[in-house]
Structures are given as C-alpha cells and as structure tokens.
Amino acid sequence: MLEVKLGRLELRNPVLTASGTFGFGREFAPFVDLQRIGGIVTKTLYLARRRGNPPPRIVEVTGGMLNSIGLENPGCDAFESEMLPGLVERGVTVVASCAGERREDFPIVAERVDGMDGVAAIEINVSCPNVKKGGLDLGTNPEIVRSIVSEVRSVTEKPLIAKLTPNVTDIASLAQAAVEGGAEMLSLINTISAMAIDWRSRTPILGTGTGGLSGPAIKPVALRFVWQAARAVDVPIIGIGGIASAEDVLEFLVAGASAVQVGTANFYRPTVSETIVDELERLLESEKVSSVRDLIGTLRVEPRVVTAR
Amino acid sequence: MHWTRAPILRRIDLGHGYFLLDIDEPEMARGFVAGQFVMLHREEGDFPLLPRPFSACDLLYGDRDAPVLSPDDVADGASRDPFGMRLMIHVMGKGTASLSRMDHGDSIEIWGPLGNHFRMDDAIEHAIFIAGGIGLAPFPILSRHLRARHPGLQSATLLYGARSARDLIYRDELEQLGIDVRYATDDGSEGLHGTSLDLLRDELRKPGRDTAMLYGCGPEPMLDALARFAVAGGYRCEVSMERMMGCGVGACLACVVPVKADYADGYLYEKTCIDGPVVDVDRMFLAET
Numbered sequence: 254m255l256e257v258k259l260g261r262l263e264l265r266n267p268v269l270t271a272s273g274t275f276g277f278g279r280e281f282a283p284f285v286d287l288q289r290i291g292g293i294v295t296k297t298l299y300l301a302r303r304r305g306n307p308p309p310r311i312v313e314v315t316g317g318m319l320n321s322i323g324l325e326n327p328g329c330d331a332f333e334s335e336m337l338p339g340l341v342e343r344g345v346t347v348v349a350s351c352a353g354e355r356r357e358d359f360p361i362v363a364e365r366v367d368g369m370d371g372v373a374a375i376e377i378n379v380s381c382p383n384v385k386k387g388g389l390d391l392g393t394n395p396e397i398v399r400s401i402v403s404e405v406r407s408v409t410e411k412p413l414i415a416k417l418t419p420n421v422t423d424i425a426s427l428a429q430a431a432v433e434g435g436a437e438m439l440s441l442i443n444t445i446s447a448m449a450i451d452w453r454s455r456t457p458i459l460g461t462g463t464g465g466l467s468g469p470a471i472k473p474v475a476l477r478f479v480w481q482a483a484r485a486v487d488v489p490i491i492g493i494g495g496i497a498s499a500e501d502v503l504e505f506l507v508a509g510a511s512a513v514q515v516g517t518a519n520f521y522r523p524t525v526s527e528t529i530v531d532e533l534e535r536l537l538e539s540e541k542v543s544s545v546r547d548l549i550g551t552l553r554v555e556p557r558v559v560t561a562r
Numbered sequence: 563m564h565w566t567r568a569p570i571l572r573r574i575d576l577g578h579g580y581f582l583l584d585i586d587e588p589e590m591a592r593g594f595v596a597g598q599f600v601m602l603h604r605e606e607g608d609f610p611l612l613p614r615p616f617s618a619c620d621l622l623y624g625d626r627d628a629p630v631l632s633p634d635d636v637a638d639g640a641s642r643d644p645f646g647m648r649l650m651i652h653v654m655g656k657g658t659a660s661l662s663r664m665d666h667g668d669s670i671e672i673w674g675p676l677g678n679h680f681r682m683d684d685a686i687e688h689a690i691f692i693a694g695g696i697g698l699a700p701f702p703i704l705s706r707h708l709r710a711r712h713p714g715l716q717s718a719t720l721l722y723g724a725r726s727a728r729d730l731i732y733r734d735e736l737e738q739l740g741i742d743v744r745y746a747t748d749d750g751s752e753g754l755h756g757t758s759l760d761l762l763r764d765e766l767r768k769p770g771r772d773t774a775m776l777y778g779c780g781p782e783p784m785l786d787a788l789a790r791f792a793v794a795g796g797y798r799c800e801v802s803m804e805r806m807m808g809c810g811v812g813a814c815l816a817c818v819v820p821v822k823a824d825y826a827d828g829y830l831y832e833k834t835c836i837d838g839p840v841v842d843v844d845r846m847f848l849a850e851t
Contacts, residue, residue, distance in 0.1 A: 276813035280836075283563045284673070284811075296815075304830055311808050311816035313612050313657070318808065322815045325831060469608045520809040521603050521613050523673060524565050 254537060255530070255545055257291070259489040259511050260437045262374050262412040264291040264346060266533065267545055268502065270526050271493050271516035272297055272350035272378065272416070273322065277336040282343075284523040289530055292346030294440075294514060295332065297378045299353060300362050302328040307460040312449045317468025317495070318517060319447050321461040324352060324381055329365045341371035348414065351405075352378040356391065360404040367409035375411050377402060377436075380418035380443035382465045392418040392443075395430035402434030414491065417441040417482070419471075424478050425485035432486045439482055440491035440514060442475045468517040469495040476508050483509025483550055497525060499532035509550040564589065565673040567605075571626060571646060573665045576731045579653035580696070581662055584622060584629065584646055585672065591621050591644035593675050596682070596704035597802055597840045600647070600674030601810035602661060610657040615676070615807045615835070617699040617779075619650040619732070620706075631735065632706060650732065652696040676810050677839050680704050681800055682712060686775045689718040690765055692758045692788055694780020695729060698722055700802055702732070704777065705739050719744065719765055723758030723780075727751040759787055766797075778802070789843040799843045805834045812836035820847035 255266035270281075272294040278287050287293065305325025312319050327335075332349075340347050349372045351362040359377060366372055379401055380392040391397045402415050415436035421427055428439055444465025449458040457463070475494020483490050492510030496502060497518035505513045518525045533545070542548060566587065574582040590600065603613035621644035622629035624636045633642040653659050664670065680700070689708055691701040705718055720739070723746040724730050730752055736743050745753030746761050754761055758780070765771060776799035778788045785801045792799035808814030818831035819838065822845055829847035832838065 273815075274813060276811070280809075280812040284565045302825075302830075304825060305815065305818070308816070308818055308831075309806055310818065311612075311806055311814065313610065316608050316611065318612060320808075320814070320816065325815050325818075468611055517611075520814050521611055522565075522671065523809065523811060 254543065255533060257512050257546060259491070260412060262438070264512060266291045266530050267506065267512035268526055268529050268533070269294055269348065269491065269512060269514045270519060271514035272376065274516040274519045275526075277332070278340050278345055278347075279336065281519065281523055281526075285527045287340070287343050287345045290526045291512060292348055292373065293340070294348040294376055295336075295350050296326050297324050297350040297352045297381065298326055298329055298332055298362060298366065299324065300329050300358065300365060302326065302331065309458060309460050312458045312464075314447075314449055314466070314470070316470030317466050319449055319459060319464035319466055320444065321459040321464035323461065329362065333369055337369060337371045346373050347371055348374045348376050350376045350378050350416070352381065356397065356401055359401050360408045363405040364408040367411055372411065374414060375405070375409055376414040376416050376440060377405050378416050378443070380416050382418065382420060382444055382446045382463070390418070390420065393421050393427075395426050398427060399430040399434040402431050402436050406435030412437050414438040414440050416443055418443050419474060419478055420446045424481050428482040428486045432488055436488065438489045438491060439486065440493055441482055442471070442478050442494050445471055445474065467495070469497060471495045472501065476504060479505055479510050480508040480552060496529075497522070499529050499536045502529060502533060503536070503548060506545060506548045507550070507552050509552065511549050563593075563673070563675060565671070566590075567669045568672050570664055570666060570668045570670055573662070578728050579662075580729075580731045581651055582619070583649045583651060583661070583664065585649065585670070586626065586646045587672060588643065588645045590672070590674055591647050594618055594621060594644075594647060594703075595675065595679035596707045597679035597700055598675040598677050599810070599839060600649070600672050600676060601807070602649070603671040604660055604664065605671050606660075610660055612657070612808055613671070613810060614657045614661070615804075615810055616649045616651060617802070618647040619699045619702045620648040620735070621703060622646040622648055631702070650696065650699040673810065677835055678837070680777055680802070680840050681775065682708055684712050684714045686712060687714060687716045688771055688774035689715060690762065690771070690774050690776050691718070691720045692762055692776060692778040692780070693720065693722045694758055694784040695724050697778075697780030697784070697802070697804075698732065700779055701777070702735060702739060705741055709740070716770070717742070721746070721758045721761035721765060723747065723756075723761065725749065757784065759784065759791065762788075762791070773798070776800070786848070789846050790848060792843045793848070800840050801843060802839045803834045803841060804839065807835055810835045821845050822847050
C-alpha cells in the first residue's frame with residue numbers, strides 16, 4: 254500500500270527524513286523505529302570534517318525557523334566507520350547527501366561515497382544557501398548545476414538525486430538542467446534564503462547575517478515548486494518543505510511528488526517521521542485508496558467558472 | 563531517553579516572570595541525573611514551533627498532591643522512586659511566555675533525559691555551586707545527589723547571584739538543602755553587592771578549598787569569567803552551557819560551543835545538547851580578549 258518506486262530506488266514507504274534534520278539517524282533511534290520509515294538522508298557530507306558557521310545558527314520565526322549551520326559535518330571517513338555500520342545493521346535505507354567546498358569537490362565526495370555498500374542512493378546538495386564562494390550561489394545557475402551533476406554522474410553507479418534550491422525564478426529550467434546532467438530524481442525545495450533582525454542592536458540575529466527558512470511556513474511555496482518541476486521533467490520528484498503530517502505528504506504526492514522528506518518537524522517532534530507513516534496507512538484505508546502510487550501527480554487544475562445563483 | 567505527552571501537575575508562580583512546572587513522568591524522573599535537561603514542546607498550532615530546553619531543579623517524590631523533594635521525606639511504605647520533575651523557568655521570550663500559561667490539567671510533549679551530567683565522585687571533598695540568575699536551576703538536584711551518594715563530601719556551598727533581591731528565587735527550598743547558601747545582587751538589595759564570582763573569591767579563602775570542585779551555571783559572560791578564573795587558578799571546574807537549541811538530540815547542530823581541537827585556529831564546535839550541556843573548563847576554547 255505504501256511502497257513506492259523512484260526509478261531504481263525502491264522505498265517501503267514515501268516518507269524519508271531530510272538532510273540536516275535527522276543527523277545520521279542514530280540520534281533518533283530512541284524515538285523512531287528507523288526501519289519503519291522510507292529512508293533517511295544523511296547530513297551533507299564533505300570529504301573532510303567541516304566546522305560550520307559561527308553561532309547563533311538558528312532563530313525561530315513565525316511558522317518556521319532560519320538556520321545558518323554551514324554544513325558542519327564529520328567527513329566521509331567518520332561517516333563510513335562510525336555511523337553507516339549501525340544503519341546498515343538495522344536495515345535502514347540510507348541516502349548520502351554529498352557536497353563540496355568547491356565545484357570540483359562534488360565528484361570527489363560522490364566517488365568516495367560510491368564505494369560504500371550500505372548507501373542506497375546519493376543526493377547531491379547543490380542548493381545550500383549557507384555555503385557560498387565569493388557570494389556565488391552555484392545552485393541557482395542551471396549551467397553549473399548541469400555540469401556538477403554530470404561530473405558526479407560519471408563517478409557513481411548509484412541512484413542519483415539532485416536537491417534543488419528554491420531561490421530562483423525559473424525552476425523548470427533548473428530541473429531540466431539537473432536531469433540533462435544525469436540526475437535520476439530531483440528533490441526540492443531546500444531552504445529559502447531569508448533574514449531575521451534585532452532592530453534594537455541593529456544586527457542580524459544569525460551569526461552569518463542571512464540563513465535558510467524552513468518549517469510549516471514554506472509548505473505552500475514548496476508545493477508550487479514541486480508542481481512546476483513535476484510538469485517540467487519526467488523523473489521522480491521528492492517533495493520537501495514544511496511536511497509535518499500525513500495530510501501534508503498526500504498534498505505533495507498529488508502535486509507530483511513520488512516521495513517526500515520530513516525536515517524541520519523532526520526537531521519539534523522527534524517521533525514525527527514514524528507517526529506520519531502510521532497516519533498515512535490509516536488515512537489511505539479510510540479514504541479507500543489502495544496505494545499511495547494512485548495519488549501521485551493527480552492534481553486537477555481546471556478553470557473554475559463562477560456562476561451567479 | 564524517550565518522548566511522551568506528560569501531564570502537568572501544577573504551575574507554581576514565583577513572581578517577576580519566574581515559575582516552576584511540576585511534571586508527572588516517572589520513567590524520565592527515575593533516569594534523571596543532575597545536569598541533564600528535557601525538551602518541552604507545547605502542542606498548539608505552529609507557535610512556538612521549536613521546543614525549548616530546561617533543567618530539572620528537583621525531582622518529586624511521594625504524594626502527587628503534596629510532593630516532597632527528597633526520598634528521605636517520603637512516608638513509610640510509599641515508593642522512594644521519583645514520580646516527576648520540577649522545572650525552573652524564567653520568561654525570556656515568547657516560547658517561555660507560552661509555557662507560563664500552562665497549568666494543572668494540561669499536558670505537554672517532553673523528551674529526555676538529555677545530555678551529559680555534572681561530575682560526581684568520591685574524590686570531591688568540597689563542592690561549590692556558582693549560580694547566576696535562572697542558572698540556579700540544576701543546583702538543588704546536584705546538591706541532593708552529591709550529598710546522598712558521596713558521603714566523603716565535607717562541604718557544599720551555593721553562591722547565588724542575581725540582578726536584585728526579587729530575582730533570588732526558591733529560597734525556602736534552598737535553605738532546606740542543608741548546605742551553605744550565600745547571596746549576591748547586582749544592585750546590593752540582598753547579600754553581597756556584587757556577583758556570584760565575587761562570592762567565590764571569598765569562599766576560596768576557606769581552608770581546603772584549593773581542591774574544591776566548582777560547578778557553574780548562568781549567563782554566558784558569567785560563565786566565561788568563571789572559566790577564565792578557574793583555568794588561571796588551576797581549579798577543577800565544570801560549567802553548564804545554555805544555547806538556543808532546535809532539537810535537543812544532536813541533529814540540528816544549532817547549540818554549538820567552541821572547544822579546543824586540532825583544527826584550524828585551534829577549535830571545533832561541540833553540541834551543547836549531546837556533548838554537553840556540562841563542559842570542563844579545561845576543554846573550553848576561550849578566545850583571546
């Protein structure tokens with residue numbers, strides 16, 4: 254009833270956890286049966302350990318939060334030796350999120366992760382708003398995204414997901430560029446570039462000035478992006494943005510996503526990923542839907558005629 | 563460590579934005595060690611969205627309607643295991659303001675016990691607790707645990723500083739801990755006109771205190787000053803750090819503090835939630851001033 258197939262990647266259900274919101278899974282083992290969720294996407298990995306940005310790194314805003322973590326991560330060696338074995342032992346579907354300091358680092362990290370048997374798929378994070386070289390947000394440029402994806406494609410046989418930024422006006426051309434580069438799936442959206450200010454001190458609240466907005470506030474934005482991306486390309490889409498309930502999941506599936514990632518909600522309800530799976534089963538049963546697959550991309554957009562009574 | 567929805571037994575208002583929440587959650591209370599914390603999330607729409615971390619200041623024993631704070635005071639025949647936790651909270655923003663409106667009959671999402679705990683061992687002869695403001699929270703429970711479990715402890719002293727007399731809270735309970743309690747206020751309205759660090763300098767003149775174990779909790783500038791003081795004087799010292807936290811379980815990477823490490827500029831970040839909140843001052847990365 255809940256199984257989904259995203260190209261070569263088969264998931265027991267469409268509920269994954271989003272990169273940067275679920276650690277390496279083990280942090281949530283006291284709260285969630287990790288085998289029951291569709292899979293986990295790891296914190297983004299670099300080849301070597303990375304310290305991340307100076308605090309304050311998060312701030313709560315209406316309906317969401319901003320973060321400027323800056324991809325702090327333990328590096329590939331620590332991931333492979335300390336974190337991955339426990340996940341493989343538990344039978345968890347692991348998607349490794351990969352990125353790099355510079356463009357040329359992306360395929361180096363991907364090649365390193367390609368050698369890890371326990372990794373089911375690679376998600377290339379070409380969309381973090383908190384890591385910028387010379388002010389250039391490389392994930393907003395379709396040409397750069399195409400070339401990074403194709404360089405990664407050439408070093409790995411694993412199912413490949415490109416995670417896209419919402420900080421563009423034309424998501425269709427960005428999605429098409431990622432697919433042309435060799436992405437088998439797209440995930441979206443990453444956080445929305447944003448800012449919070451303490452006017453009394455005349456300073457930004459985050460240590461880096463700006464950060465990325467996530468949480469329930471961005472769900473409508475994410476739904477719009479997913480719907481547009483699904484119409485622009487033929488590969489499976491993974492929807493991300495403010496998902497906190499089974500109802501939210503089904504909205505994304507109807508918009509055109511084949512699976513979703515739960516992010517910020519893991520912070521304020523550590524059990525949420527598993528309870529969404531439970532809720533999904535109940536909801537489909539009560540609605541007499543035999544498979545989540547029957548809902549994917551079923552959005553009807555028809556002109557509404559207003560008639561006078 | 564687990565997540566649950568727990569009943570709130572009572573809210574005790576201490577005035578001026580300070581209050582206590584008694585929470586009925588036996589399993590979490592039994593596993594709780596001084597220095598640890600819990601995350602609270604009020605399930606009510608999307609605000610406050612994020613949970614907030616709080617130390618327990620005491621565990622609750624005996625009768626739910628009239629709890630006592632020490633297992634020694636439990637009536638004969640009753641369970642000597644704690645049934646709940648008392649959280650000490652100061653209204654600082656919208657999140658804590660929202661919690662201050664909860665009371666008996668409400669339930670709250672809670673997970674814990676989280677984080678590490680204060681060092682407690684038989685080698686500690688003199689314990690000195692240095693509290694600033696709401697940083698008082700972990701010390702009643704630490705004092706009780708140390709005294710109950712380590713009979714070699716010869717003295718325990720609480721040095722409690724706050725802005726003003728009205729900010730010195732929980733005093734009846736503190737006086738009943740059976741330890742020395744000394745007060746300081748920034749405005750001189752009660753106790754020493756000064757800070758808890760000023761009280762510490764005085765306390766350390768007593769015999770045997772050069773090997774005292776110092777425990778600090780309070781605002782960041784106070785802990786920074788305490789850490790520098792302890793490092794310079796060669797004192798054993800642990801501090802409990804408070805940071806903005808997103809999850810409490812080590813996933814969001816928001817609550818970091820710099821610690822000495824073999825990395826660029828000599829430091830890396832550690833998470834206050836799972837590597838802390840208690841940090842030995844010898845490990846802290848203290849930037850040059």
